Amino acid sequence: MTHGPLFLCFVFLAASVLVVPIAKRLGLGSVLGYLLAGVAIGPSVLGIVGHEGKEIMHFAEFGVVMMLFLVGLELRPALLYQLRRPILGFGGLQVLLTTLVVAAASLALGLPWKTAIAVGTILSMSSTAIVLQTLNEKSLLKTPGGQAAFSVLLFQDIAVIPILAVFPLLAVGDAVSEGAKGGRPGWLQGLLVLGAVGGVVLAGRFLVRPIFRFIAETRLREIFTASALLLVIGVALLMQSVNLSPALGTFVAGVVLADSEYRHELESDIEPFKGLLLGVFFVSVGAQIDFPFIATRPVVVGALVVVVVAAKLGVIYAVARGLGLDRSARWLTAFALAQVGEFAFVLLAFAGQVHVLPPDLAKLLVAVVALSMAATPGLFIVLERLVLPRVTTGEKRPHDEVTHDGNEVIFAGHGRFGQIVGRMLRANGVGTTVLDLDPEMVDVLRRLGMKVYYGDASRPELLATAGMADAKLFILAIDDKEATNKIAELVRHTYPKVKILARARDRVHYYELKKIGVHGAFRETYGSSIELGIEAFRMLGARARTAHTMAQKFREHDSRAIDKLADLWGTMDQDAYFSEVKRVTGEAERLMREEAGGPVSRDGAWDDESLRKAARDASDDAEEPTAPEE
Template structure:
């Protein structure tokens, strides 16, 4: 017990130190977990015999992740993805298997080993890629959705790969592996069945998951929910995931695929959001543990024996997969940044490769030496994946989208320029134009621009941060520039550029939060609008109206808070330090506390004065007749 607690403390300590450092450095949490694993295992040698057990335990993080992904996909959405699942994903798997197999044959490997390596290296890392896509908010881009479709196809492809692997083994090796597995009664029972029997059991397991999701889980969840105990709801959610994973293991299917299927079945359930909230903390922790075990499992002894060869093989694999993915991206008409994201994001090997390697070794297909080198190549390719995403970000930042449509030619200039016409900018533009003023609207989203034109609002397609487009829009003569972009960095950059070019221009900018307000203040914006601030004030005013205040009193307090808070933000902007987190700025914290106390005192005083005045106005006159009367 003491050894377990010590190991648990070690892994948790590594998490809370390495991951925040990596995130602050802009490397992402995944690379932080991998670095922590490398530090625990190969560098300090603190990992012991518990690593194998931890790897099996941590794999539930991948299982839970796919369950949560399934919850976000209704069957109709899955059917809508069929072209990418069968076309893009299917081609990626088949072409990569063929290419890696051919390369292995050229390197002198026999066909059965070459084909096994082809199947192993055709897979990408579902865990790392999806985690990174979600962290960087790239899942909803065309490149992110295409990457997800390929990853899902790969996970499904693991099933036929596992079925094909035993056929690659020599007859004597198959008999030996079966004899070694004979201590498992259930596995022995399934292996002893004829092919049609195994197929029936497999189909029955999948059918059971679907039917149970529709017919059993909902009534059971209602029964458990009636107890009104959060921990029982959590236990129910874990039981669903663990139970389905066990069933899939029993019949030789991928646990991750089974839980994904269950998630899709439950996607339209009324308990969907509760399941997500119950599973999410476990998923995050186990995913982190999974990445740590990947890092700790890297065998540097094999690496140091042939470092140059190993590095060349890793880059050859990444280069080969990237080339295949690039060709597929062009064939399926992915553009610019989406094409780069798809190409670099899936160029690594994946965690299911570990499963296939273990299975291939058990079936006597891969010799031990090749298996160890294969595991090392998989781990190292996964290790450099965050760096590939960073490379994508740099390319997206410094290279124009050469495949995208060219910007519109602006044929007229108006005194008001609106940069960005999303959900925020649309409302701004409608009010201005309906008040009789003309605007020049710029947006980098072609679909949004086309939609605006459909409803009769003239707008131009193009990146509003481009100096040539701003010049064509009449920035040199404009009276007002309204910056309504979604991206914080682009907003700040545009404000700073416009201020340098036009010191006399009135600039109104949309801010995401208070820190963004400070950045825009430094950049030179005249009026800064926090996108949620006014709606939050209105919500607070409704609350005050429903706890006893009159509409007039609540409105007056709203105006007071608005004026005082704006003044406080200007004050805090003087002590804010760029690049320094506010919680590490003692002067900022001190001034914030002082301003909060002053604001609260001023609000209470004004409310008291207003209440006293209203009471005086409502007090009956000497004649006994009220003022209103």
């Protein structure tokens, strides 16, 4: 089937627009959505896109190049230098060990050793496109695990160059090597590479800025966009001409420009192109999956996918552990990088050209690679729903041995809320026993010299050993609403004599806590909002005392209103409740306005019209005024 380019565009866009939002809604992430869209239009399902898919994929690979340019823009050289250890250490070990493990398995399956090494190298690659897109979408890129994954991907991108150079040497039989060096002698190649990279760096430093300034001064938005694209494409072409990875070249260009004042403009110009092209890339990967081929040997393909993904996951986890990443970062990195990446397609194609792999094996591996990529969103779901919750609630970290310190106050939660309360109490000599479930927080607090127990306050035996029976006060300052309610109920029930003060996330949570019967509930942002309000009055020219008085009045009326509403909450439907909220808060505000004009706000200032009138009358009658006063 051949179609015009406009029709292809239509199909790709229509499939994406239909499938991606649904996938996103279902919590599957956009990458899986694109892949599914690709499967749908591919030869196996609707058959709208046939072999063009492959060409489109080559074109769309440029999305990866753009993505690395953007990644480079985010990375100042100083930051990159900081990452040198994870890039070389983690990345290097990952590629080396994965290659060895996979090669060993391939050898065991009876492949010749050269082929085995080629397969190992190909499968050691992970998908920069999928992983960075997914991590970004989930805001995980800046976490330690995300940074580690990024470092590994960066190393892989760089490693593609020497791999391309070595592959021809792995050729089986007497095939002619016509590989990466393109017939140039080694020294010339080396010189060209150095020249190209040096040229990019120098141009980025000294040439690009004045040029962009000149273009920016024309105030023609589209010309700026065009020059941004020109820059990326130009660098990519230059790199290709010296047999370097275009992605690596644009990455370098991005890093060089990370310090420039045009960084944000470049980002926002390239971003939409990158997004679209990556989408197209994922769609074409989906369309490439050869289901009829898989259908002929489903068990082999399926088993290979599982084994490859498991092997990669295991190797990465082991390396991450060996390098001392913390638990959640280890799992994140391992799950994120477990698929085989798009560079594998490039390497597979190249390996075919230089006769490193027999065509049948290459076809099998293409299917495995594509399926492993398609499995990534599923892996992320497993990671987020099954692995991370367990890791972060610390199934692995044993609860600390809590001792009965005889303190009168017990804290559950010592994050940004509880800490302030705790500091205030301890500064005044109140003894506190602190339980917290965030391992990082516990470590930080301990480093600050605080005695904090790592433990889950919802476990009755832990509360008992912490000395609840003898405590006077339980301060519940964790940020999880459901857990707060659960613990509050537990403590109310088991230790009726202990007073509970609880942090409420919001108004509704406040109602819930009141219903449970805590002795005080505090909306977590309420106090600071009031304080900001006081400062606002002052900046508008009010006297400090007047501002405080107004805030105090507001507090009184609001707390009366909220307690009225707390009684109503849950006794009526939403609409009736909201009209009640409107009525009660309106009432409170009306009362406040009345008071502002009434005697209360005069507040000890004797300078009152009635008093002045009396004074005038008295003085007219040459008598004495009738009251004390100014």
